[in-house]
Amino acid sequence: MDKPRFVVVGGGLVGSMVAALLGREGYQVEVIERRGDPRQDAMESGRSINLAISARGLNALAQLAVGDDFLSLGVPLYRRAIHAPDGAMSYQPYGKAGQAINSFSRGELNRALIVSAGRSANVSLVFNRRCTDIDVQTGRVTHVDAATGADERVSTGVIVGADGAFSVVRGALQKREHQDYSQDYLAHGYKELFIPARPDGSAALERNAMHIWPRGRFMMMAMANPDATFTVTLYLPMTGPNGFDQLNTPEAVQAFFVREFPDAVPLMPTLIEDFFGNKTGAMVTVRTWPWRAGDRAVLIGDAAHAIVPFYGQGANAGFEDCLEFIESLRRQPGDLGAALARYQERRKPNTDAIADLALANFNEMRDHVASARFLWRKRFEHLLHLVIPGFIPLYPMISFSLIPYAEARAKAERQNRVIRWTGWALAAVAALAVWAGLRR
Numbered sequence: 001m002d003k004p005r006f007v008v009v010g011g012g013l014v015g016s017m018v019a020a021l022l023g024r025e026g027y028q029v030e031v032i033e034r035r036g037d038p039r040q041d042a043m044e045s046g047r048s049i050n051l052a053i054s055a056r057g058l059n060a061l062a063q064l065a066v067g068d069d070f071l072s073l074g075v076p077l078y079r080r081a082i083h084a085p086d087g088a089m090s091y092q093p094y095g096k097a098g099q100a101i102n103s104f105s106r107g108e109l110n111r112a113l114i115v116s117a118g119r120s121a122n123v124s125l126v127f128n129r130r131c132t133d134i135d136v137q138t139g140r141v142t143h144v145d146a147a148t149g150a151d152e153r154v155s156t157g158v159i160v161g162a163d164g165a166f167s168v169v170r171g172a173l174q175k176r177e178h179q180d181y182s183q184d185y186l187a188h189g190y191k192e193l194f195i196p197a198r199p200d201g202s203a204a205l206e207r208n209a210m211h212i213w214p215r216g217r218f219m220m221m222a223m224a225n226p227d228a229t230f231t232v233t234l235y236l237p238m239t240g241p242n243g244f245d246q247l248n249t250p251e252a253v254q255a256f257f258v259r260e261f262p263d264a265v266p267l268m269p270t271l272i273e274d275f276f277g278n279k280t281g282a283m284v285t286v287r288t289w290p291w292r293a294g295d296r297a298v299l300i301g302d303a304a305h306a307i308v309p310f311y312g313q314g315a316n317a318g319f320e321d322c323l324e325f326i327e328s329l330r331r332q333p334g335d336l337g338a339a340l341a342r343y344q345e346r347r348k349p350n351t352d353a354i355a356d357l358a359l360a361n362f363n364e365m366r367d368h369v370a371s372a373r374f375l376w377r378k379r380f381e382h383l384l385h386l387v388i389p390g391f392i393p394l395y396p397m398i399s400f401s402l403i404p405y406a407e408a409r410a411k412a413e414r415q416n417r418v419i420r421w422t423g424w425a426l427a428a429v430a431a432l433a434v435w436a437g438l439r440r
């Protein structure tokens, strides 16, 4: 069988990664991307927007030999820095000494992946073209000029839908029978804000920590950019008390920040401008099945499994998809349908698991990280991690290992049962000791 030709719809993080990998494997690939060429265009926003890449993402980047260059650009974050309402700080390490998640500029990472894909003579990159429809039967991808909507053209091949959470490719698959689909919006939204460097060029907060302001029903986070600035993300309910809909005047925003994040306010000179200038983003969990239509079309990245951002794993999971996709093609060289079946069956349980964990982590970050009980538990888990070989708390398993997400979740549940029973046993021993003491 001749090697198939692929048309990748979407040249974001995952689309450019999969195109680069396919090109390296000797497949002909065409990438259709709605935005401009990041190698020529300035980044869409003048300011950095960052994302955390951990072991899974770094592993995929290393396969493209992009990893080494990028490690030097990323800012390692070794711990959480928790900001209490009174300004007091506490810290929680993410893992063992030296283990860190890495804050990267999203735009720079995308640019590097596009450069990597473009280096292959097998990959052609087409920018400023918006896919409007696909035909699964014929493998036709219809696309138009993204700015004008005119100049309709068609590309043909095996279609890889890497066009994000609101995927046009997935939309076309949904029109077929037996395509399961669910989309769940969080009642919270997010807004990106900014902490500039100090006048002397130094960073206004500790750079090697993920800063979190947990406030129960809402929270704020800040992650360092390579240039000593911080991208801040505010997560609030869309409506109701402390909701985005209530913060509709500069005075209301200022009063809210002074009340809830007093230590951050002096660091955010453009708070009001940013708050009203930046859009409020929505967060959605998307699940769909199957991910493939025979041997003609397949979904990857957010198009297959958009998740909420609270584990910092969306892109990491998408990069893992790419590796599994390539591995499946290698294992089934003459049978594309079997390769796509293997890929989706191996990925789906894992992306379902990280979707659930990401939702659960929202409660942990906005609320529990500030509670004494949670902190003691984390310390105990950390101690067990240091002294018992094989005991790995959930966060390090997700962020610092390549253990499949579903397996990591199951292992963490087993470990939790052991911790619970140990707690009960210790409490029983203590109660017995007290009782024996009283009888004496």
Ligand SMILES: Cc1cc2nc3c(=O)[nH]c(=O)nc-3n(C[C@H](O)[C@H](O)[C@H](O)COP(=O)(O)OP(=O)(O)OC[C@H]3O[C@@H](n4cnc5c(N)ncnc54)[C@H](O)[C@@H]3O)c2cc1C
Residues within 6 Å of the ligand: 009, 010, 011, 012, 013, 014, 015, 032, 033, 034, 035, 050, 051, 052, 053, 129, 130, 131, 132, 162, 163, 164, 165, 167, 168, 190, 233, 281, 300, 301, 302, 303, 309, 311, 312, 313, 314, 315, 316, 317, 318
């Ligand atoms: C606030 C926030 C914070 C996050 N933080 C992290 C983090 O710290 N770590 C992490 O791993 N993940 C994080 N994520 C998740 C991460 O952003 C996504 O999982 C990742 O971007 C998915 O990559 P993708 O290529 O699948 O989709 P996208 O990044 O959405 O890329 C899709 C691409 O397809 C293009 N496209 C869309 N429609 C069309 C069309 N019709 N025709 C042609 N092209 C099209 C788009 O222009 C885009 O380039 C975060 C998400 C959010 C919202």
